[in-house]
Amino acid sequence: MFKFFRRKKEAEEVIEEKTEQALEKSRGESGIFGQIGKLFEVDDITDEFWENLERLLLQADIGINLTDKLIENSQRRTLDERTRRSRDVEVIFRREMIRTLAEVQNKAQAAVDALHRKEASDREWDRKQQEKQQLKNRPKGTPPPPPAAIPKVTPGAEGEKRPYVIMVVGVNGSGKTTSIAKLAAYYQSGGASVVLGAADTFRAGAIDQLKLWGQRLNVPVVARNYESDPAAVAFDTVKYAQENGADIVIIDTAGRLQTNFNLIAEMQKIERTIEKAQVGAPNEILLVLEAVTGQNGLSQAKHFTNAVGIDGIVLTKLDGTAKGGIAFAIANDLKIPVKYIGTGEKVVDFAEFDPEAYVNALFVRN
Amino acid sequence: MFETLSERLEGTFRSLTGRGKLSEDDIRKAMVEVRRALLEADVNTIVAEEFVKDVTEAALGSKILTSLTPGQQVIKIVNDKLTELLGGETEEGEGVDNELNLSKTPPTVIMLVGLQGSGKTTTVGKLALALRQKKHRPLLVAGDIYRPAAVEQLQTLGRQLDIPVYSEGTSVAPPVIAQHAIAQAKKNNNSVVIVDTAGRLQIDEPLMEELQRIKADINPNEILLVVDAMSGQESVNVAMEFNRRIGITGLIITKMDGDARGGSALSVRAVTGVPIKFMGIGEKLDALETFYPDRIAQRILGMGDILSLIERAQAAYDEEEAKKLQDKMRKGKFDLEDFLNQMRNLRKMGPLSGILGMLPGMGKQMKEMRNALNTPEAEAQLRRTEAIVLSMTKKERQDPDIINASRRRRIAAGSGTGVADVNELLQQFRQMRQMMQMASKGGGMNMANMGSMLGQMGGGGMPGMGGMPGMGMGGGARKQTQAPRDPLADFKRGGAPRPAAPNGAARPANGGPAPVRSAGAPGAGVNRPPKKKKK
Ligand SMILES: Nc1nc2c(ncn2[C@@H]2O[C@H](COP(=O)(O)OP(=O)(O)O)[C@@H](O)[C@H]2O)c(=O)[nH]1
Numbered sequence: 093m094f095k096f097f098r099r100k101k102e103a104e105e106v107i108e109e110k111t112e113q114a115l116e117k118s119r120g121e122s123g124i125f126g127q128i129g130k131l132f133e134v135d136d137i138t139d140e141f142w143e144n145l146e147r148l149l150l151q152a153d154i155g156i157n158l159t160d161k162l163i164e165n166s167q168r169r170t171l172d173e174r175t176r177r178s179r180d181v182e183v184i185f186r187r188e189m190i191r192t193l194a195e196v197q198n199k200a201q202a203a204v205d206a207l208h209r210k211e212a213s214d215r216e217w218d219r220k221q222q223e224k225q226q227l228k229n230r231p232k233g234t235p236p237p238p239p240a241a242i243p244k245v246t247p248g249a250e251g252e253k254r255p256y257v258i259m260v261v262g263v264n265g266s267g268k269t270t271s272i273a274k275l276a277a278y279y280q281s282g283g284a285s286v287v288l289g290a291a292d293t294f295r296a297g298a299i300d301q302l303k304l305w306g307q308r309l310n311v312p313v314v315a316r317n318y319e320s321d322p323a324a325v326a327f328d329t330v331k332y333a334q335e336n337g338a339d340i341v342i343i344d345t346a347g348r349l350q351t352n353f354n355l356i357a358e359m360q361k362i363e364r365t366i367e368k369a370q371v372g373a374p375n376e377i378l379l380v381l382e383a384v385t386g387q388n389g390l391s392q393a394k395h396f397t398n399a400v401g402i403d404g405i406v407l408t409k410l411d412g413t414a415k416g417g418i419a420f421a422i423a424n425d426l427k428i429p430v431k432y433i434g435t436g437e438k439v440v441d442f443a444e445f446d447p448e449a450y451v452n453a454l455f456v457r458n
Numbered sequence: 459m460f461e462t463l464s465e466r467l468e469g470t471f472r473s474l475t476g477r478g479k480l481s482e483d484d485i486r487k488a489m490v491e492v493r494r495a496l497l498e499a500d501v502n503t504i505v506a507e508e509f510v511k512d513v514t515e516a517a518l519g520s521k522i523l524t525s526l527t528p529g530q531q532v533i534k535i536v537n538d539k540l541t542e543l544l545g546g547e548t549e550e551g552e553g554v555d556n557e558l559n560l561s562k563t564p565p566t567v568i569m570l571v572g573l574q575g576s577g578k579t580t581t582v583g584k585l586a587l588a589l590r591q592k593k594h595r596p597l598l599v600a601g602d603i604y605r606p607a608a609v610e611q612l613q614t615l616g617r618q619l620d621i622p623v624y625s626e627g628t629s630v631a632p633p634v635i636a637q638h639a640i641a642q643a644k645k646n647n648n649s650v651v652i653v654d655t656a657g658r659l660q661i662d663e664p665l666m667e668e669l670q671r672i673k674a675d676i677n678p679n680e681i682l683l684v685v686d687a688m689s690g691q692e693s694v695n696v697a698m699e700f701n702r703r704i705g706i707t708g709l710i711i712t713k714m715d716g717d718a719r720g721g722s723a724l725s726v727r728a729v730t731g732v733p734i735k736f737m738g739i740g741e742k743l744d745a746l747e748t749f750y751p752d753r754i755a756q757r758i759l760g761m762g763d764i765l766s767l768i769e770r771a772q773a774a775y776d777e778e779e780a781k782k783l784q785d786k787m788r789k790g791k792f793d794l795e796d797f798l799n800q801m802r803n804l805r806k807m808g809p810l811s812g813i814l815g816m817l818p819g820m821g822k823q824m825k826e827m828r829n830a831l832n833t834p835e836a837e838a839q840l841r842r843t844e845a846i847v848l849s850m851t852k853k854e855r856q857d858p859d860i861i862n863a864s865r866r867r868r869i870a871a872g873s874g875t876g877v878a879d880v881n882e883l884l885q886q887f888r889q890m891r892q893m894m895q896m897a898s899k900g901g902g903m904n905m906a907n908m909g910s911m912l913g914q915m916g917g918g919g920m921p922g923m924g925g926m927p928g929m930g931m932g933g934g935a936r937k938q939t940q941a942p943r944d945p946l947a948d949f950k951r952g953g954a955p956r957p958a959a960p961n962g963a964a965r966p967a968n969g970g971p972a973p974v975r976s977a978g979a980p981g982a983g984v985n986r987p988p989k990k991k992k993k
Pocket residue numbers: 262263264265266267268269270271347380408409410411412434435436437441574575605657659
C-alpha cells in the first residue's frame with residue numbers, strides 16, 4: 093500500500109489541488125470567484141468596490157446576513173489599519189472568510205494561527221501562488237490522501253470488536269449514496285475494512301445503486317428488500333460488521349426533506365436502532381449538502397441537526413459552477429463544520445475539507 | 459428563520475400609516491427590505507436588482523388606495539410584479555402558459571434534462587401518470603446510462619405505474635436508445651414518449667454535446683429543464699447554459715414540498731423567458747402540480763399563502779391529539795392543560811401576528827382581530843396567561859374547579875401576577891369552555907375558535923372569528939389533501955406516511971406519529987424538541 097508512504101506535506105497538497113481543480117471552472121470569465129480575485133486588482137478601495145464585493149458574495153450563496161457581516165468586519169478592520177491598499181484589504185478579507193470556516197473546524201485555532209503567520213508577509217503570499225500554479229499541473233484522477241488515522245471504537249466488555257458507525261443523511265438527490273462510495277474508498281485506502289448498509293429502502297433503484305458501488309469497491313453491502321424497515325437494515329449492518337470484525341460501517345439513508353415530520357421521525361428511529369445495535373453508535377452523522385443549494389441549506393442543517401445532531405457536512409458537486417457559499421453561513425450560524433468535499437462522480441473525486449485551501453482557491457486569479 | 463417581507467414592510471411603514479401618498483424616500487426604504495427578502499428567497503442578485511428597479515418605478519407616483527396602508531400598497535405592487543414575472547397574467551391580459559405542447563402527429567416527444575439530483579427520473583414517472591390520466595399512452599425511455607442503477611430506478615417506476623419502459627441497458631449510446639424508443643412508440647401506438655436523461659453539469663462538454671445529439675435525433679416537442687427549488691444563485695447560469703445549448707421549452711420546479719422559498723424558480727423563469735409548467739410537491743408519483751404563478755409569488759414574499767398556513771397548522775398538529783381534543787370539547791371536558799398545549803401549538807406556528815398576517819384578503823373582522831393581537835400588549839398578555847397556567851399543578855390544570863382562594867394566591871405568586879389576574883383567567887376559561895362546547899357541536903375544533911379563544915385569553919373580548927375559510931385544523935384541513943377513493947389513493951400525499959405505492963416502494967411509518975405534512979412558509983420553524991446530542 094504505497095499510500096501509506098505518502099508524506100503528510102504531499103497529502104495536504106493533494107487536498108489543495110483537488111479543491112482548486114474543483115473550483116477552477118468558476119474562475120473563467122463568468123466565474124464568480126475569479127471575479128472576486130479580480131475585484132481586488134484596483135488601486136483604491138471605494139464604495140463601489142464594496143458594492144461589487146457584496147454582489148459577488150451574494151452570488152456565491154453566502155447569504156445576505158453573513159455577507160453583510162463579512163463586509164462590515166472587513167471594513168472595520170480596514171479602518172483600524174488605516175489602509176486603502178487593495179492588497180491589504182484582500183488579506184483582511186480572506187482572513188475573515190477563512191476564520192468563518194476555520195473556527196468550527198477541529199483544527200480551528202491552529203488554522204487561524206497559521207493563517208496569521210502566513211499572511212504576515214506579501215512575499216510568502218506570492219510564493220504560495222507560484223506553488224499553486226505548479227500543483228495545477230498534476231494529473232487529475234489522483235485518489236485523495238488516505239485518512240490520517242482509522243477511527244477506533246473501544247471494544248466491548250468481552251473484548252469484542254466494535255466498528256465505527258457513520259450514518260449519512262440529507263435531502264433527496266444531494267449525493268448521499270455517491271458520497272458513501274467515496275468515503276468507503278477513502279477509508280479502504282487507509283487500510284480499513286468497510287461495510288455498507290442499504291437503508292434507503294424507499295427510492296426506486298436505491299439498493300441496486302449501493303450494491304453496484306459495493307461490487308466495484310469490493311465492499312460488502314448489507315441489504316433487505318425494498319420497502320423493508322430501514323432501521324432494521326441499519327441494525328443488521330452493524331451486527332454484521334461486529335461479527336466480521338469490520339472497522340467502519342457506513343449507513344445510507346433515503347433522501348428526505350427536512351420539513352417532513354414523519355420522515356424525520358423515521359430517521360430518528362434509524363439512529364435509535366443503531367444505538368441499540370451498539371452503544372454510542374452512530375459515532376458520526378454526516379449531512380450531505382450540494383454546492384448548488386441556496387439559502388434553504390440553512391434550514392436543512394438546522395432541522396437535521398435538531399433531529400439527530402449533525403457532526404459534519406459533505407459538500408458535494410463542487411465540480412459544478414456553484415461554490416457552496418451556504419456552507420459559510422452554516423458554519424457561522426450553526427457551527428457545523430464541512431468535513432469533506434465531493435468534486436465529481438467518481439470515487440476519487442473526494443477530499444477532506446480544508447478551509448484555507450478552499451478560500452485560497454476562491455481567490456486565485458487565472 | 460426569515461421574517462416575512464410583509465412583516466418587514468409593515469414595520470418600515472408603521473410610522474407612516476394614514477399618510478396619503480408614498481414619498482420617494484418611503485419607497486427607497488421599502489425597496490431595501492424588498493431586496494433583502496428576495497435575496498433570502500434565493501432570487502438571483504441581478505434579477506433582484508432589476509426587479510427592484512421596476513417596482514420602484516411602478517410605486518413612484520402611484521396613489522395609495524384608501525383601503526390600504528402604505529406597506530400593503532407596496533406589497534401589492536411587489537406581489538403583482540412578481541406574479542407577472544413568474545408568468546402570471548400580464549396587464550395585457552395574456553394568460554398563464556403552463557400547458558404541455560402536444561404534437562398533432564403522435565407520438566409527442568418530451569425530454570427531461572437537468573443537473574444531477576434535481577429529480578428528473580421521478581418527474582418522468584409523475585408526468586407519465588399525469589398524462590395517462592388524460593388518456594395518453596406513454597412510453598418511458600431510460601436514457602441515463604451513467605449513474606449506477608438509474609435504469610433500474612426508471613424500470614421500477616414503470617412497474618409501479620404499469621407503464622412501459624424502453625431501455626437498452628448501459629452500453630448503448632443515449633441518442634441511439636432514444637431513436638429506437640421512438641420507433642417502438644410508433645409501432646405500439648404510444649401517444650407520448652418521455653425521455654429520461656442523465657444528470658449533468660452545464661459545463662460538461664461531452665455530456666452537453668450528447669444532449670444536442672439526442673435533440674437532433676428525436677426532435678422533441680418539449681425539452682423541460684428540471685430545477686431543484688432549493689437551489690441558489692447558480693441556477694440562473696445553469697438554466698441559461700442549458701437553454702443556449704439545447705433550447706429549453708419549459709421548466710419544472712421540484713421539491714416544492716419543502717420550505718424552500720423558490721426564488722430560483724423566479725430567476726430561472728426571468729432569465730430564460732421560458733414558462734414554468736409544473737411543480738413537484740412530494741415523493742409520491744401523483745405529487746405533481748400545474749404551476750400557478752400567484753401562489754409562488756406569495757410564497758417568495760412569505761405572505762398570504764393560505765395553503766401554506768394550513769400546512770403549517772397541520773404540521774404543528776397531531777391528528778390524534780386534535781381528535782381527542784374535539785371529543786373533550788364536545789363533552790365540556792377541555793381543561794387548562796389542553797389549553798396550554800393548544801397555546802403552545804399555536805406558538806409553534808410562529809408569532810400569532812405572523813399567522814394571521816398570512817391570510818390574504820382578510821375580512822374587516824379579521825383585520826380588527828389581527829390588529830388587536832398584533833400589539834405588544836397582546837403578546838405580553840399571552841405570555842402572562844401562559845405563566846399563570848404553568849404555575850398551576852397538573853391536577854389544577856386538569857380540574858380547574860378545585861382552584862380555591864389559597865391556591866389562587868399561590869398561583870399568582872408563582873407566576874408573578876396578581877390574584878385578580880388569576881381570577882380573570884379562570885373566569886374567561888370557563889366561558890370559553892362553554893362556548894367551545896357549543897361550537898364543537900357544529901363541527902371540528904378550528905382555527906377560528908382557537909383564535910377567538912386566545913384572543914379572549916389575551917386581550918379580552920375579541921370579536922368572534924367565525925367564517926375563516928378552510929382553516930379547520932386536525933380533521934377539517936386534512937380532508938382537503940386526502941385522496942378521494944380512487945385506485946391511486948395510495949399515492950396521495952397526506953394519507954398514511956409514505957403509504958405503499960402499488961406494488962412499489964413504500965416507506966413504512968414504523969409507528970411514527972400521525973401523518974402531517976409541513977411545507978410552505980419560510981422557516982416554518984416547527985420546533986421539534988431538539989434532541990440530545992449523542993456520544
Ligand atoms: N458532478 C457531481 N455529481 C455528483 C457528485 N456527487 C454525486 N453526484 C451525482 O448526483 C446524483 C445523485 O447522487 P446520489 O448519490 O444518488 O444522491 P442521493 O439521492 O443523495 O443518494 C448522481 O447522478 C450522482 O452521480 C459530485 O460531487 N459531483
